[in-house]
Amino acid sequence: MTRTTPQIKKFSKIYQVILVMVLIFGFLPVSAYQTEIISDGGIQNDFVVSPGKIEVFIDAGNQKSVTLSVANRTGRDGRFILSTEDFTGSDDPNLAVVLQGELESSSSLKNFIYFPEEEFTLKHNERALIPITITVPGGTEAGGRFASVFVSFIPAYDESSGPNVSSEARVVARIGSLIFATVNGETFHDGRLLSFQTKNKKSLFGENKIPMQITFENNSTTHLNPYGLVTIRNVFGTKVGEVVIDPWFVLPDSVRLRDFVFSKENLFGMYSATLEMNRGYDDQIDESKINFFVLPIKETSALVLVLIALVVLVLVKNKKKNE
Missing domain, CATH: 2.60.40.10 (Immunoglobulins)
Incomplete structure (x- = not known):
C-alpha cells in the first residue's frame, strides 16, 4: 500500500482549491x-x-x-x-x-x-x-x-x-x-445654400414667432457642418434681434433642411432677415435676405377699432356742422 507524503497532500489541497475556484467563477459571465x-x-x-x-x-x-x-x-x-x-x-x-x-x-x-x-x-x-x-x-x-x-x-x-x-x-x-x-487624403468640397425663406414662404404674420427655413446642398466627398447667423432689422435698419445657427451635418450628395424660429415681443411692421451662412470649409460665406411683415392680431384689431372710432367721430361732427 502506497503511503501519501505530506508534500503530496499539500499539492492535493492546492489543486482542490483551484478546482473549486474554477467551478465557482469559471462559468460566470465576465464583461x-x-x-x-x-x-x-x-x-x-x-x-x-x-x-x-x-x-x-x-x-x-x-x-x-x-x-x-x-x-x-x-x-x-x-x-x-x-x-x-x-x-x-x-x-x-x-x-x-x-x-x-x-x-x-x-x-x-x-x-x-x-x-x-x-x-x-x-x-x-x-x-x-x-x-x-x-x-x-x-x-x-x-x-x-x-x-x-x-x-x-x-x-x-x-x-x-x-x-x-x-x-x-x-x-x-x-x-x-x-x-x-x-x-485623410485628397478630398473635394462643394456645398452651397439653396434657399432661405420663411416657412411656406409666408410674408405676413399675426404673431411674434416667425418660423424660417434654410436648405443646404452638399456635393462633396465628405460631410459638411454648415453654420451661420441670421440678423433681424426693422424698417429703419435698426437691429432688433438675431438667431445663431449652430453647426449641423449634411452628408455627401444630399440636401438637408434646417428649421428654426425667430421670436421677440412687440414686433410690429416690416422687417428684414439677413442670413450669413458659412459652408463649413475654407470660410466660404453665402448670404441671403428676405422681408416679412408682422401685424399681431390683438394690436391690429385695437388699431382698427381706434380708426373706426375716429372715422365715426369725424362723420358725426361733420353732420352736426351741416345741420
Whole structure:
C-alpha cells in the first residue's frame, strides 16, 4: 500500500482549491467593458447612449479608438446588444440620414468598426464604457465613410412574461450613435445654400414667432457642418434681434433642411432677415435676405377699432356742422 507524503497532500489541497475556484467563477459571465455606478436619478424608463455623434479623421492603414457610453435607467436589469449599420444622405431635405439595413453603402464604414463583445448586461443605474476601434485598411480611398453603432435593450424576463418569451419580443428600444469618419487624403468640397425663406414662404404674420427655413446642398466627398447667423432689422435698419445657427451635418450628395424660429415681443411692421451662412470649409460665406411683415392680431384689431372710432367721430361732427 502506497503511503501519501505530506508534500503530496499539500499539492492535493492546492489543486482542490483551484478546482473549486474554477467551478465557482469559471462559468460566470465576465464583461469586456468597464462598468460604473451612475447617480440615482430615479427610474426614467429609458437608457442613454452617448455621444450621439462621433467624428474622426484617420489615415488609410491606421486605426482610431473612441468610447461609447451606455447608461441603464430603465429600472430593471437587462441585456444590451451592439450592431452596426451604414447610413447615407438623401435628396429629400426632410431626411437627415437613410439607414441601409443589411446593405453595404458606397461609403460603408460598418465593416471597419470593431468592439470586444456584441452583448453585455447592465443593472439599473449602471453605465458601461464601450471601447470602439475604427480600422481603415490600407489603400482605402480618401473621403467620408459613415455608419451607426446601434444599442438594443432586451429587459430581463419577469414573472408575467416568463423565460419562454423570445428575445425579439422583449426588445423595447434601439438607439444609435452616428459615426462620421473622414479618410485623410485628397478630398473635394462643394456645398452651397439653396434657399432661405420663411416657412411656406409666408410674408405676413399675426404673431411674434416667425418660423424660417434654410436648405443646404452638399456635393462633396465628405460631410459638411454648415453654420451661420441670421440678423433681424426693422424698417429703419435698426437691429432688433438675431438667431445663431449652430453647426449641423449634411452628408455627401444630399440636401438637408434646417428649421428654426425667430421670436421677440412687440414686433410690429416690416422687417428684414439677413442670413450669413458659412459652408463649413475654407470660410466660404453665402448670404441671403428676405422681408416679412408682422401685424399681431390683438394690436391690429385695437388699431382698427381706434380708426373706426375716429372715422365715426369725424362723420358725426361733420353732420352736426351741416345741420
